[in-house]
Amino acid sequence: MVTAITLQNVVSDKDILNFETANLESKIHEKEDLIDHLFTDPIILKTFKNAEKYPDQSYRILEKYDKEEGIKLFIFKNHELLLWSSNIFVPLTDGGLKNTINYITTNDRTFIVKKKEIGNTTVLAYVTIKKYFNINNEYFTKAFSPLISKSNNIEIADYKDIGNIKNIYSKNKIYLFSIKLKAGQVQNIFSILQTLSWILAAICFITLSYSISKHLVNKGKTILGVILYLTSLVILRYIDLNSNWLSIHANLSIFNPKNYAYNNMFPNIWGLLITVIFCFLFILFLHSIKVKFSIERYIKNKVPKIVFTVIAILSIYFFFTVLYRTLGTLITHSTTTAVDFTKLVELNMFTWIDLFILCLSLITLILYIDIVTSVIRKLKISDTILINIHLSCLILFILIGTLLKENNGLVNILLALIILIRSFNSLLKSRYRLATHIVVIILLSVIFSIYHGHFYKMKKLDNMRLFISNLEAEDDINAVSLYTEIEKDILEDAQLKHLFKISLPNTNTQTINEYIEQKYLSGYLSKYEFMGFYYHNNKELGRYKNNKIEEYREKVIKNSLKISNNFYRLNSELGTHEYFSIINLPIDQQNTVSLYLNLKNRSFNNSVPYPEILVDSRLNNIEVASFNNSSIGLFKDGNLITQYGKYNYPSHDNAYPNKVGEYINLDTDDKYFHVMYRPNSHTTFLVSNPKETAWEYLATASFLFLVIFIFFSFYSIIAYGCKILKNKSFKVRSLKYHYLYLVNSIQYSSRIQTLFISSIILAILISGIISFISINMQLSYNNTLEREKSVMDISKRLENIVSTAATAEEREERLIYYLKLLSESLSKDFSLYSKSGRLLYSSQPKIYDLNILSTFMNANAFRKLSLLKKSETIEDERVGDFKYESSYATIRDENYATIAYLGIPNFNAQRDDNLNKNLLLNTLINIYSLIIIGFGFYAAFVANKITEPLNLISKKLAQTNLGQQNEPLFWQRNDEIGGLIKEYNLMILKLGDYANKIKDNERESTWREMAQQVAHEIKNPLTPMKLGIQQLTKSYHDNDVKFEERFKRITASFIEQINSLTHIAKEFSAFAKLPDTKYEKVNLLEKLNKSIGVYIQNPQAQIRLTNLTNDAYLFVEADRDQLLRTFNNLLKNAIEAGFGKRRIKIDISISDGVNETYLVKIKDNGLGIPQDMRAQIFEINFTTKSSGTGLGLVFVKKTIEAMGGTVQFESIEEHGTTFYIVLPKYKTN
Known part of the structure; x- marks a missing residue:
């Protein structure tokens, strides 16, 4: 800043x-x-x-x-x-x-x-x-x-x-x-740097706002963070909208409302672009914090959950409606013509900006759908109810669209499919997500190709209405704007004065007419029928039926309106424009010629070809563009008077509505749509345009599919890169690790799909490029041959025409005369040059009058024809930024001597070339897009078929158990998979043998270990018992006076040791019964409360239980007794691990884990477990207590794992131990 x-x-x-x-x-x-x-x-x-x-x-x-x-x-x-x-x-x-x-x-x-x-x-x-x-x-x-x-x-x-x-x-x-x-804005390196500085300042502001908002969210203030970030974006957009802080520093076309303007919110294309970017940034921010949205804490009942879900899904449809209506303005409110995606060669900078806005909007839509579906999933609504809600919302929105007379049912159905796919995408296996991603892109392409056709049709309808209004208008605005210049130029035309001066009073009026037509009435005015009448000092120069001076004087007085100094408009019938001018042209001091020029035109008469380089941008060319692509019908008193174009109108207008003064859109069953207008009860105008064909829809959808797919791919790559860069532990040298991790995490089926599709795309790209280049070269070659043949044929005809001419002047006159005839009959432009390369004649003299070109021949063509003696040549030419092609040929006499050079400028060469390229590109893109999509799904099918036996083997390998009978696989083909399955079957046979041996060894080892443990545990109480018996025997033989006292003491000791043996027997008996379990639906919360009740009476223990879930009943599938004993063991260990007289605190919490599980945390503040003992804590006979058997935690681990859960612990010496128990939630099925 x-x-x-x-x-x-x-x-x-x-x-x-x-x-x-x-x-x-x-x-x-x-x-x-x-x-x-x-x-x-x-x-x-x-x-x-x-x-x-x-x-x-x-x-x-x-x-x-x-x-x-x-x-x-x-x-x-x-x-x-x-x-x-x-x-x-x-x-x-x-x-x-x-x-x-x-x-x-x-x-x-x-x-x-x-x-x-x-x-x-x-x-x-x-x-x-x-x-x-x-x-x-x-x-x-x-x-x-x-x-x-x-x-x-x-x-x-x-x-x-x-x-x-x-x-x-x-x-x-x-x-x-x-x-x-220049006055006004300037565009230079300083203004560019200034604009970039402002943009960077805005980026820094947004980044700072994002960081602060994210910090607030991480602190638990989610709503405040969202409001802060939204406010910062709104403030920035408000400043841009009201201060034009960028447009006043940069004279760029994206700030020019001439190219696009919709309303005060979107005064130019920049306004729409920056709004879409800000919406994307806000939705992206919401997407990054979607895990923080805990709506489930506030909505716990079923009905509010359903109501919230309906509102959330309807918000997607509403967001989509706003989105497509806004994007539609890029077509309806844009003056750029490159909105037709079937004309790929003519796409310009604004088209790519429009496509960027479209793709960014689609990313925003997908992110918003993901946010909504993520929040809905937290409500834990069953899939059946959720699908019914989706269908209900779809039907409701279609009904709303029908009431609003919007025929968008198909689009809403396609949008509903996208929402369903994104809703259940997380439940799909990773190998199917690429396919669903492509399906979503296909659906988006189809949706927006339909809307592109809809809005493009709306723009055509607007142009058709404007065209009708021009037909109805009393004045031809384009013509009137030219008449002022024409009358001025005629009065200053020295050449015209010279033609009169050398010919008066025997002037050839046909020559004057031709001169005026060629010089002044070419281009837009060429569609007017021209008649010229000339009087020299009030004497007619031609043979006229009546006195034109009196006739036009009467028209001036009674039936005309003056529109300039010398031009008048006659009051003519609807759909016809007629003008005349009276110009007194002084030739010299004694001679004056009066020019009476009459121009009459039916508004939809076709005009002769007119080069684009002479089209004045000040003219209203919408009428011309609409006329070239439209069919027109004019009815008078119910009968068809005239029509133009390919559409065949009925002979009567009885089938059309009778409303007067209203534009009516008619969408008939034929391949055309129409706009009808009745200015009065006697006249009916109809303008018709062809509907967009299925091929054009397919071309648009194919092009959009490729653009959206590429954009989404770049977005995914950038998102993954940002995710890596945001990692605090990221280092540049770890890029290789991330690359290897990414590559190694790709499944084998995905690799097959990627390889398959990549090969197809590479082959298609190579073949497509080769096909396009070769076919385009062939078309260019054929066009060149055709043009060379055409110019040679015409030159031969001209040679035959002038072969009988006696003099060079006569040859020149004949050549010019016949070229004029050919220009009218063939609708071609011609130029005739002398053998020295100077212009003799042109059917478009205005090009030379305006000094767009000199009167000399193309230098390269002159060199080839004059010096290299070639008969014909084709030259690429350029004037300003306009490119065209010219054909040249030599005209020779009977002695093969050069008479002149013929030139045929093809001003439509670039347009024709673009037309061929567009058709070729559309054909290739349509075909190859369908091939890519088809082979994409085929690749998924093939990959699944290839990996299906591998998945089967993987599943069987996962189920392989040394202690069970493993089922062999059957494969009838003798291929690589068959060999692998054969080896698998041999392996499970060997594993069976090994399993039996291992079972025997384990059984023997287990019994040996158990016997050793039992012997060890029994030996401890037997030793004092043996010593007591020996001591008692000695006292008896020695007649010890304290025998009775000693007997009582030893007897009490014996009873204590026997009780210890009983306890040991029970412990080993319980451990031996672990496989004998009865699983049923058990309330986890209830069992924890029972276990706490056993130890809550201990005055040295403070036990607290916290339920962090939103459910009152937490059901798991377990054995009731074993689960209770598990918690008893853990609580007992926690109490016994206390500090002597220090009060023991035990915190128990239950929360929702990942993948439908409960997480139970039992934390104490005891001594903790020493570091060197932690690895042995779950082993048999390991204990830290003098009276322990070492079976308690072994029992806990085996019980939890048998339930499908896990048990882990963390311990800090002198601070305590925390056990983490993960248990699967109970499933009804």
Whole structure:
């Protein structure tokens, strides 16, 4: 933020201008160095001096410098142009230039020019500085040449500018021109750095807010953390929305509302993009803390659980509805035309921004679904009830959509499938999750291909309504905007005046009509029917049926409306526009010609081909675009008057609604949708467009599938990387470990699927690329052959036509006359050049009148036809940013001498090429997407089939038990699996033998150990008994007076030792009965309370039980007596482990464990278990008490494990011991 503010306050306009000046001068000096090197190269200069002898070599040098360095070279011989490198601009003379460096300005361009004289040969080197075009469209911009400066912040200053300007000098310090900053925003390195600084500041703010919010969540303040993070995002969005803090510093197209604008919330594409990003960040934050949502603590009854679940699921449908409506505005409220995903070649930057917004929104939707389903799962609703709730919500939302007249039932069903898949995805095995992931992407692709078609149709309907309104409009707005320029240009047209001057009073009016049509009425106005009437000093120059002066005077007075100085609009019938003009053109002081020009058009008459480079961007081209793709029908008094397009309208409009003044959408059963409008009760307009075909839906879905799949894959990789980086123990050198862990954790079936699908995708990519390139090359080759054949056929026809001409002038007149006829009949453009390469005729003279092209022929074509004597050639040409293709051919006489050169510019070449590429790409993507999806599922099927016997073997291996009879496997095929199963069967036979031997050995060892233990335990009480008997016998024989007293004492000792033997017998008897268990449904809480009741009376023990679950009854499957004895053993051990007189504290807690288990923790504050004894604690005969048998904890371990649970412990010396017991929950099935 400090950097951004510093840049804003420190960097001034002067600094920016100095920066731009330095860059511009350095580029000009580079071009100067190249030209100086060229002009000092003796070989090149010698070649240029003898250009007549070496024209081909000279042309190659000219072409090299033009294409590689942007330096246009022109060679003059005796001050006559001999060779030229470019036909975009060609100087007609080499005079008036200094030999050092020159800065010259023309009507449409500025140059720096260097001149080199070699005897009678002059070489001019032109470097374009800036282009000025007299036409406004996307292909021509008034900007510096990109080879000189790519900055859009500066412009050339003129003598009126007195503000902050900078002079530009050559490397020899010769003044060239001055520059200044453009008014308004500037885009330069400083503004870019400032914008990046603001963005980084926002990222830092969001990161800080995220860290604080996450800290609050970890502290148990979940709601506060969520509110804080949401508030920070809302504040940031509010600041951006109300201050335009980025758009005021960056002149980027994403901030331009012309490209997209919906409402105050989304004034441009940036507004929608940043909103989607913030929504994603918030949902991602919720997803990261979803385990903290403990809704189950507050909702415990069944009915509230169901109500909450219904609301949660309906929220998904509502979120989805808001999402798709918002995304739909990217189509309906966008002026960019690249929203048709069947035209892949024409996709632009905004299309990819739209796709990014779509994919990020889908990620957000999936995360939200996961959050909702995760919270719902915590409510522990049965699967049957949950599925019924899902179906109920689906039906409810479909009913709501029906009431709101939205036909989205299919989409809602597909969305419900996605919700169900994500709900139960965690319950699936990991090998099926990839398949479900792909299924979800397929469903999302289908859903949004349907909505793409829906919103694209809405946009077409809007354009159709606008087209009808243009048909209904009294004025043709596009034409009227051109008439003002036309009347001005005609009054200043020296060529037109010259045609009249040399022909009066016997002027050929047909020639005048052709001239006016070609120069002024091409392009948009070409669809108008034109008639011209001419009077010289009030005398008609042609034969007219009546007095046009009086006729048009009457029209002016009674039946017209003036729309400009000289143009009038006639009141004509609906759907027809008719204009006329009265222009008095002074020829000289004595002669004046009055021009009466009449233009009439039916609004849906087709126009002749018009090159895109002449289309003015100021015109409303929606009408043109809608017209080109639509069918139109006009009805008068119920009868069809006229129609245009492919759709066949009925002869009467009786079947259509009778509402007047209302646009009505008609969606009939045919392959078209229609918009009908009745401006009055007598007239009906119908505009029709073809519906989107199944193939187009498939193309859109296939493209969206690939884009979404790639985006989701990148998201998964980034999410996994962030998860690794967030680990506190992460180190760079541990990346290898994480990689190996990831690779080794992939199941064998997943590896097979991955290998299978990867191989298919690689093969498809290779074959697809090869197919696309080869087919595209073949199409290009075929088109080239067709165009060469076409230009040759026409040239031959022209040669036959002029073969009988007597003079060169007659040949030229015939060629021009027949080219005019061919242009109208074939709807093609033609150019005719003299044998010296100068233009004689063009069907699009406006291109040359606007100085878009010079009147010279393409240099490369001229070289091939003139020097290499080729009959035809195809050349790629470029004017501004517009690319097209031209065919050239030589026209020869009967002696094979060159008469002229024919050129056929194909201005639609790029569009036709894109059309072929789009069709080819769509076909390949559709086919290969279906193949990838099909083989994806087939790979899962094959992998499961391959791993099925392995899974069976794995299952059997897991069930293999030395103490049981193991069942052998059967496999009928003698393959690798068969060999493995054979070895398995042999193994279990050997294991059976080993098991018997081990059983015998274990039985013998166990009896030996048991006998040793029993002997040891019995020996302890027998030894004092033996000593007592010996002592008593001696006292008896010695007649000891204390015999009776001694007898009583020894007898009491004997009884105590016998009781000890009885206790030992019971302990070993209980241990021997461990296998004899009776499992049943047992309340864990009840057994713990009973066990506590046994020891709660001990004044030295304080026992506390805490139930951390939400259930009052905790059922497990166990033997009642053994479970009670287990807890008795553990509590007894805890009490006996106390510190002498210190009060013993025992804390018992029960909580929910993972995977449907209960976790019982028994913690005491005793002495703890010494470190060297912990490994032996669960072994037989191990005890730390003098009176212990060493069987208590062994009994505990065997009892818990027999129930399917586990027992572990943690102990800290002098602080106590904690036992962790995990028991499976009771399952009804």
